[in-house]
Amino acid sequence: MNNAQPLLSALLGVVAVQAQHGPAAMPITSLTLDSRQARPGAVFFALRGTATDGHQFIQKAAEQGAAAVVCEELPAELNPTTTYVQVPDSAEAMARMAAEFYGHPSRRLQLVGVTGTNGKTTCATMLHKLFRELGYHCGLLSTVQNQIDEQVIPATHTTPDAIRLNELLAQMLRAGCTHVFMEVSSHSVVQHRITGLHFAGGIFTNLTHDHLDYHGTFDNYLKAKKGFFDQLPKSAFALTNADDKRGPVMLQNVLGRRETYSLRGNGNFRGRLLENAVHGLHLEIDGREVQFRLIGVFNAYNLLAIYGAAVLLGEEPTEVLTVLSGLTSAPGRFEPVVSEKARITGIVDYAHTPDALENVLQTIADIRQPSQQVITVVGCGGNRDGAKRPIMARLAAELSSRAVLTSDNPRFEDPNDILTQMQAGVPTEALGKVLTIADRREAIKTAVALAGPHDIVLVAGKGHETYQEIQGVKTDFDDKLVLQQMFELLGK
Structure with a gap:
C-alpha cells in the first residue's frame, strides 16, 4: 500500500461502477472478502463462491463499520453510514482495486507466472x-509455500486471493525483490485472482486431465489456462511446450513475444535427452551437454522451460545451465527416502493426476533394474474430479509390481466410496497384485513390508503436504515422515 491512504474514489476509478449509494471521498485503510475482518475504513467485497455467497454477509460487514461494500446485487436495506457500490463482477473489481490499493507492485517486479497441469511447482x-543463486532477491508464490528470499510464508492456495496476492507482492517489493515466480492455477484465472497484475512472462508446461470437478469440461479447463496467456501484455514473453498438443493453442492471439521449448521438434529452446538414470538427467540444451540432478523425462521438460525463461529474462545461457545443473527439485517432487539398512528406495511424489502418476511410474521403469519390484501406494482426493479415480488405479496396477490403493485427502467423502471407484479401473488380470487399505499409514506400512532389498516404494498423491483432511479436519500426516517411520518400525 502507498504511504498515503487511498480514497475510495481513486479505487473505484479502475472498475466499472453500475450504481453507487453513498460518498466516495473517504480514505480506505484495508480490503477484505471476509465479513469478520470488516471494520471502519475497510472495503468489504461480496464474492459469489462455490460454497457460500458473500452477499449473505453484507449486513454483518456494514454493522461492523465497513466504510464500503462492493457487490453485484444491492441489499434491500442500506446502512446510512456505509457506501454501497454495485459492479458487474465483484471478484474482478476486487482484483483491480487491490492492485490499485497496494500501488501496483507487479509493475515494478519481474513477475513470471507458470501454468499447466503438472510441473508448475517444480x-x-x-x-x-x-x-537467488544468480544473485537476485526473489519472491516465490507456490503450492508448497510462499517465500521472500529465504523467509517462508505458509501457502493455503496454489494462487492466493487477489488481496493477499497484491499484499505479498508489495511485501516482496519492500524487501528488495526484483523477481517473483508464481504458480498460476486455472481456478485463479477464472476467479480473477490474477486480474490487474503485470507479468513479465508466462510459462505453459502441459495440459492433462484435472480439475474437471470445478471447470466441468476439458474445454473449459483449457480456456482457463489460455486465459492467463490472453492477459499477458505486449512487453511479456509467452513460453510454451511445443511438444504438448495444447502448447501452440496457448500462443494464439498472444500480444507478447511467442517462444517455444521442445525435446522433439524445433522449439526456440531445444533439448535432447542423452541419458535418464538414477543419478540424474544428461541433456543437450542448445548445443551444450549438461548433467542435472533431477530424474525423469517430465523433469527434462521442466528444466528446458526454466532455462528458456531465464534466458528470456536476460540471463547468460552458459551461466544459467551451470547453476541449474546443481539444483534440486521442489519438496515432495520425486523426493527420495532411502533405507540404507534394507537398501530399499522410497520415493514421495505429489502425483495426483493420471498423467503425473504415469510420468513418475514411467520414470521409475526407465531407471530401475529388471530385478527391482515397484510397489505403489496411491489414493485420490475427495470432493474432487471423480473421473480420474479408475484411471489412476489402472495405471498403478499396470505399471507397478504391486499396488496398494488407499485414502488421500477424503475431505467430506467416504474413503470407501472413493476406493470403490478406484477399484473399478483395475484390470481383471491385475486384481491379484492390488490391495485396498483405507488407512493411509497402514497402506504405507504394508507397501514397505512387501518390499525386499533394492525394491522401490512409491508413495504418490500428497507429496509436500504435511496433513490429511478428513471430514473438514486436518490432522498431521507427512508421507515422507511416515515412510521413514515404517522403515524403522519394520527394521528395514
Whole structure:
C-alpha cells in the first residue's frame, strides 16, 4: 500500500461502477472478502463462491463499520453510514482495486507466472532457486509455500486471493525483490485472482486431465489456462511446450513475444535427452551437454522451460545451465527416502493426476533394474474430479509390481466410496497384485513390508503436504515422515 491512504474514489476509478449509494471521498485503510475482518475504513467485497455467497454477509460487514461494500446485487436495506457500490463482477473489481490499493507492485517486479497441469511447482521453485543463486532477491508464490528470499510464508492456495496476492507482492517489493515466480492455477484465472497484475512472462508446461470437478469440461479447463496467456501484455514473453498438443493453442492471439521449448521438434529452446538414470538427467540444451540432478523425462521438460525463461529474462545461457545443473527439485517432487539398512528406495511424489502418476511410474521403469519390484501406494482426493479415480488405479496396477490403493485427502467423502471407484479401473488380470487399505499409514506400512532389498516404494498423491483432511479436519500426516517411520518400525 502507498504511504498515503487511498480514497475510495481513486479505487473505484479502475472498475466499472453500475450504481453507487453513498460518498466516495473517504480514505480506505484495508480490503477484505471476509465479513469478520470488516471494520471502519475497510472495503468489504461480496464474492459469489462455490460454497457460500458473500452477499449473505453484507449486513454483518456494514454493522461492523465497513466504510464500503462492493457487490453485484444491492441489499434491500442500506446502512446510512456505509457506501454501497454495485459492479458487474465483484471478484474482478476486487482484483483491480487491490492492485490499485497496494500501488501496483507487479509493475515494478519481474513477475513470471507458470501454468499447466503438472510441473508448475517444480518450475516456479527452481526458478526462485536459480535466480537467488544468480544473485537476485526473489519472491516465490507456490503450492508448497510462499517465500521472500529465504523467509517462508505458509501457502493455503496454489494462487492466493487477489488481496493477499497484491499484499505479498508489495511485501516482496519492500524487501528488495526484483523477481517473483508464481504458480498460476486455472481456478485463479477464472476467479480473477490474477486480474490487474503485470507479468513479465508466462510459462505453459502441459495440459492433462484435472480439475474437471470445478471447470466441468476439458474445454473449459483449457480456456482457463489460455486465459492467463490472453492477459499477458505486449512487453511479456509467452513460453510454451511445443511438444504438448495444447502448447501452440496457448500462443494464439498472444500480444507478447511467442517462444517455444521442445525435446522433439524445433522449439526456440531445444533439448535432447542423452541419458535418464538414477543419478540424474544428461541433456543437450542448445548445443551444450549438461548433467542435472533431477530424474525423469517430465523433469527434462521442466528444466528446458526454466532455462528458456531465464534466458528470456536476460540471463547468460552458459551461466544459467551451470547453476541449474546443481539444483534440486521442489519438496515432495520425486523426493527420495532411502533405507540404507534394507537398501530399499522410497520415493514421495505429489502425483495426483493420471498423467503425473504415469510420468513418475514411467520414470521409475526407465531407471530401475529388471530385478527391482515397484510397489505403489496411491489414493485420490475427495470432493474432487471423480473421473480420474479408475484411471489412476489402472495405471498403478499396470505399471507397478504391486499396488496398494488407499485414502488421500477424503475431505467430506467416504474413503470407501472413493476406493470403490478406484477399484473399478483395475484390470481383471491385475486384481491379484492390488490391495485396498483405507488407512493411509497402514497402506504405507504394508507397501514397505512387501518390499525386499533394492525394491522401490512409491508413495504418490500428497507429496509436500504435511496433513490429511478428513471430514473438514486436518490432522498431521507427512508421507515422507511416515515412510521413514515404517522403515524403522519394520527394521528395514
